Amino acid sequence: HSHLLGLSSLKPWEMVFLMDEAEQWVTRNRSAEKHDHRLSGLTQINAFFENSTRTLLSFEIAGKRLGADVVNLGVAGSSVKKGETLLDTALTLNAMHPDVIVIRHGSSGAVQLIAEKVDCPVLNAGDGRHEHPTQALLDALTIRRRKGRIAGLTVAICGDILHSRVARSNFQILASLGASVRVVAPPTLLPANVEQLGVEVFTDMDAGLRGADVVMMLRLQTERMDGAYVPSTREYFRFFGLTEARLRNAAPDVLVMHPGPMNRGVEIESSIADDIVRSAVTEQVEMGVAVRMACLDVLTRKRRGVDFSSPLP
Numbered sequence: 001h002s003h004l005l006g007l008s009s010l011k012p013w014e015m016v017f018l019m020d021e022a023e024q025w026v027t028r029n030r031s032a033e034k035h036d037h038r039l040s041g042l043t044q045i046n047a048f049f050e051n052s053t054r055t056l057l058s059f060e061i062a063g064k065r066l067g068a069d070v071v072n073l074g075v076a077g078s079s080v081k082k083g084e085t086l087l088d089t090a091l092t093l094n095a096m097h098p099d100v101i102v103i104r105h106g107s108s109g110a111v112q113l114i115a116e117k118v119d120c121p122v123l124n125a126g127d128g129r130h131e132h133p134t135q136a137l138l139d140a141l142t143i144r145r146r147k148g149r150i151a152g153l154t155v156a157i158c159g160d161i162l163h164s165r166v167a168r169s170n171f172q173i174l175a176s177l178g179a180s181v182r183v184v185a186p187p188t189l190l191p192a193n194v195e196q197l198g199v200e201v202f203t204d205m206d207a208g209l210r211g212a213d214v215v216m217m218l219r220l221q222t223e224r225m226d227g228a229y230v231p232s233t234r235e236y237f238r239f240f241g242l243t244e245a246r247l248r249n250a251a252p253d254v255l256v257m258h259p260g261p262m263n264r265g266v267e268i269e270s271s272i273a274d275d276i277v278r279s280a281v282t283e284q285v286e287m288g289v290a291v292r293m294a295c296l297d298v299l300t301r302k303r304r305g306v307d308f309s310s311p312l313p
């Protein structure tokens with residue numbers, strides 16, 4: 001089966017292919033006639049074992065706009081709470097003959113484990129600190145539309161890199177498409193092997209932002225910090241919050257991004273978040289629906305007997 005578990009296994013042209021496919025859905029989603037019926041008769045299960053607003057809703061809207069029968073399983077209402085194992089949950093979902101499963105899970109690698117047990121394509125909607133491939137695809141699409149290119153840009157990804165699957169997927173796509181990637185974070189929120197990730201490392205915000213074309217802010221992921229040192233929000237904002245003064249270090253036409261959910265006054269000042277010229281936050285959400293429509297379409301092509309099968313591995 002074609003799965004989308006992460007971007008590390010995709011070739012650059014495969015990432016570009018998915019972004020190109022998404023463009024048609026951006027146009028379509030802005031029109032009065034949003035519906036397409038290519039996934040008609042197919043069952044899409046969104047199994048989310050972690051909270052979500054953007055990813056869950058956009059996968060649901062994406063599936064419905066393509067004509068699929070979409071059902072959602074949230075952890076609060078699932079039998080995981082009664083002690084069912086992940087593998088038993090996977091076999092249970094599989095027994096209902098879904099045609100595509102979208103999974104978010106708190107453990108890195110959990111989505112891969114489920115993909116090995118089911119008979120349909122699986123899309124990773126975020127697994128632990130591992131990957132969030134559709135987020136990085138929508139981020140890259142947003143950058144490409146705003147800046148006209150990705151190659152040659154300097155992108156500073158700032159904040160809690162250690163716990164961020166968004167950062168890991170963005171390293172893959174941005175480096176593959178020719179951007180220079182910086183990470184800017186306190187040493188306690190950098191992964192041990194950060195130098196091996198092909199990024200330039202900064203622990204000072206002003207230095208890390210200097211001349212940056214794109215600044216991507218990340219949330220402190222306290223839910224993944226289990227007992228480790230958590231900075232106070234006031235201290236964090238003082239040294240790593242994106243303020244108007246700090247942003248003046250970046251390129252004059254800098255694009256500010258945030259995958260959401262944002263914590264205003266912690267990692268980003270409200271006036272920047274709300275500035276529609278500099279900030280692409282709501283545009284990222286819009287691109288999310290289009291990218292997820294593209295991924296659902298492409299990954300189910302083999303199953304639907306479409307002539308050209310998915311190019312994904």
Ligand code: CP
Nearest residue numbers: 052053054055259260
């Ligand atoms: N960016 C993102 O994954 O947001 P949600 O957690 O709301 O899905």
